[in-house]
Amino acid sequence: MDVIGIISQLVFFLIAALTLAAGLATVLLRNVFHAGLALVGTFFGVAALYLMLEAEFLAVVQILIYIGAIAVLILFAIMLTRSLMKNEDSNINKQWAWVATVIVILFVGLFILILQVPWQHSGTAVYTDLVPHLGTALLTTYLLPFEIVSVLLLAALIGAFIIARE
Amino acid sequence: MDIWSFITNPFVSIYELIRGGLSGLLTSVGVPDEIVRLIVFLVMGGIVVTVLLIVAPVMMMYMTWLERKLVARMQDRIGPNRAGPFGLLVPIADMIKFLTKEDIVPEGVDGPVHFLAPIVVVIPVILSFAVIQFGVGMGAVDLNLALLYLMAMGSVATIGVFMAGFGSHNKFALIGGMRAAAQIISYEIPQILAVAVIVLLAGSISLTGIIKAQSGLFGLGWFIFYLPVGPIAFFIFLLAATAEINRVPFDLPEAESELVAGYHTEYSGMKFGLFYLAEFLNTFLISAVGASLFFGGWQGPFVQQVPVLGIVYFFAKTIVLIGVQLWFRGTLPRLRVDQLMNFGWKRLVPATLALILFTASFLWAYRLFNQFLTGLGG
Numbered sequence: 001m002d003v004i005g006i007i008s009q010l011v012f013f014l015i016a017a018l019t020l021a022a023g024l025a026t027v028l029l030r031n032v033f034h035a036g037l038a039l040v041g042t043f044f045g046v047a048a049l050y051l052m053l054e055a056e057f058l059a060v061v062q063i064l065i066y067i068g069a070i071a072v073l074i075l076f077a078i079m080l081t082r083s084l085m086k087n088e089d090s091n092i093n094k095q096w097a098w099v100a101t102v103i104v105i106l107f108v109g110l111f112i113l114i115l116q117v118p119w120q121h122s123g124t125a126v127y128t129d130l131v132p133h134l135g136t137a138l139l140t141t142y143l144l145p146f147e148i149v150s151v152l153l154l155a156a157l158i159g160a161f162i163i164a165r166e
Numbered sequence: 167m168d169i170w171s172f173i174t175n176p177f178v179s180i181y182e183l184i185r186g187g188l189s190g191l192l193t194s195v196g197v198p199d200e201i202v203r204l205i206v207f208l209v210m211g212g213i214v215v216t217v218l219l220i221v222a223p224v225m226m227m228y229m230t231w232l233e234r235k236l237v238a239r240m241q242d243r244i245g246p247n248r249a250g251p252f253g254l255l256v257p258i259a260d261m262i263k264f265l266t267k268e269d270i271v272p273e274g275v276d277g278p279v280h281f282l283a284p285i286v287v288v289i290p291v292i293l294s295f296a297v298i299q300f301g302v303g304m305g306a307v308d309l310n311l312a313l314l315y316l317m318a319m320g321s322v323a324t325i326g327v328f329m330a331g332f333g334s335h336n337k338f339a340l341i342g343g344m345r346a347a348a349q350i351i352s353y354e355i356p357q358i359l360a361v362a363v364i365v366l367l368a369g370s371i372s373l374t375g376i377i378k379a380q381s382g383l384f385g386l387g388w389f390i391f392y393l394p395v396g397p398i399a400f401f402i403f404l405l406a407a408t409a410e411i412n413r414v415p416f417d418l419p420e421a422e423s424e425l426v427a428g429y430h431t432e433y434s435g436m437k438f439g440l441f442y443l444a445e446f447l448n449t450f451l452i453s454a455v456g457a458s459l460f461f462g463g464w465q466g467p468f469v470q471q472v473p474v475l476g477i478v479y480f481f482a483k484t485i486v487l488i489g490v491q492l493w494f495r496g497t498l499p500r501l502r503v504d505q506l507m508n509f510g511w512k513r514l515v516p517a518t519l520a521l522i523l524f525t526a527s528f529l530w531a532y533r534l535f536n537q538f539l540t541g542l543g544g
Contacts, residue, residue, distance in 0.1 A: 002200060003200065003201055004200060007204075033279070033332055034276075034278075034279070037279065037325070037329065040325055056310070056311055060311050060314045060315050060318050061318075063318040063319075063321075064314065064318040067318075067321065067322055067325065068318060068321025068354070069321070069351075072321070072324050072325065072328070072347060072350075072351060073351075075328045075332075075347075076328075076348075079332055079340065079343070079344055079347075080344070129310055130310075131310065131311065
């Protein structure tokens with residue numbers, strides 16, 4: 001294998017290890033705020049993986065939406081609801097065995113599926129400038145799903161308002 | 167390479183000379199092609215990053231000087247005038263002070279979070295400079311998604327502010343952090359929407375594309391002159407961006423009179439210095455982005471013939487915009503929290519949405535009209 005291939009393999013393993021470590025920290029840390037920060041680390045790792053796959057748009061959107069919006073909201077909620085000094089909760093509850101079983105089955109299923117599907121790849125990148133194509137596709141071919149998603153988000157927004165009013 | 171093209175475009179020429187020399191040297195020694203490309207990529211990347219990492223903090227140091235001088239003049243004072251001519255050595259003295267001060271970590275803080283917060287605040291700002299085009303062909307990276315990237319980096323800094331507020335285990339810091347987060351989330355929306363107007367006009371989300379789209383009218387086809395859309399979008403952008411980096415009149419997260427220093431109350435020494443650095447770098451950044459989006463970046467008369475003028479134009483525009491922000495700081499009082507939220511959500515967001523609708527329908531009508539004209543001609 002050539003030098004650049006080896007280096008990108010090494011970088012991949014580094015990013016994957018960091019992502020997995022951050023993911024584990026998210027579920028194992030006892031301080032909720034620390035867990036939230038570890039979640040941010042996981043999102044970053046996934047964004048880095050997207051970058052390695054030359055999906056720059058996905059990577060940037062991953063950071064913008066998952067870190068800039070979702071993680072910030074999660075941290076905001078933690079800061080609003082937790083008292084400052086004592087936030088050490090146990091993170092093992094009675095359902096852990098069931099959850100572990102379901103997750104192991106899901107993981108094995110996905111793993112087998114990924115191995116079986118004959119993935120197509122065309123050696124070269126399909127689009128050099130992806131964004132115009134993406135925009136056109138969203139507003140022509142996939143207009144209906146796009147609009148339905150926006151209605152869904154609107155419904156969630158109105159729902160949040162109603163709950164907050166009560 | 168002839169002398170004229172070297173003089174008119176020195177920085178890019180020097181870069182090309184180093185790159186050509188390095189790859190020539192490596193190839194003549196007998197290094198395989200692929201590894202030559204890798205080494206040249208790494209070395210040239212290292213040089214560009216180093217230059218950026220020098221330019222940005224030096225700019226920041228002299229912005230602190232400019233702020234002191236300008237605000238002093240606005241308040242009928244003289245400002246710093248002891249260290250060096252016109253007080254020009256004050257930023258250097260400041261830097262030495264920050265670096266040598268004792269770093270005090272209060273006992274009750276959340277160790278790692280408190281330690282990492284200033285770093286998380288500074289890194290996104292410095293990363294943002296990677297896509298800024300400082301002159302003709304003088305950006306570290308010419309990213310297709312430059313604008314989205316800038317927005318993403320801007321939103322990451324919020325996490326650092328949260329970490330500072332929460333990790334300090336201090337009421338003032340916590341309130342400051344919460345205010346900062348609420349403010350950043352609210353004003354991110356009008357900022358992105360105002361930028362979307364420019365994206366509509368330019369038809370591109372790369373900074374190079376947007377700057378190139380403003381090349382008309384002898385290098386003066388700036389989007390700020392697209393009446394009435396340009397000035398309104400610029401005004402909204404400037405307000406929202408100022409709010410997003412927590413500067414006057416939107417500096418509630420660090421309001422001295424109520425919150426001591428807000429989220430960085432518990433920081434001292436260089437860690438406080440990093441927050442300070444991030445604040446000024448952010449001011450520089452949004453001024454640079456504003457200059458690129460609305461004032462044509464490096465565009466200006468004769469920039470095609472003499473590319474080095476691009477740097478002069480870019481920095482002149484950026485410094486004027488920095489001056490506008492310092493002027494805000496010197497003259498405006500601070501808003502209240504409810505005023506801030508009402509203004510953001512009830513005024514700015516609907517106004518920008520209306521602006522986008524107007525711009526889009528205008529562009530659509532313009533295209534129809536053009537089609538009609540060509541139809542008549544054909």
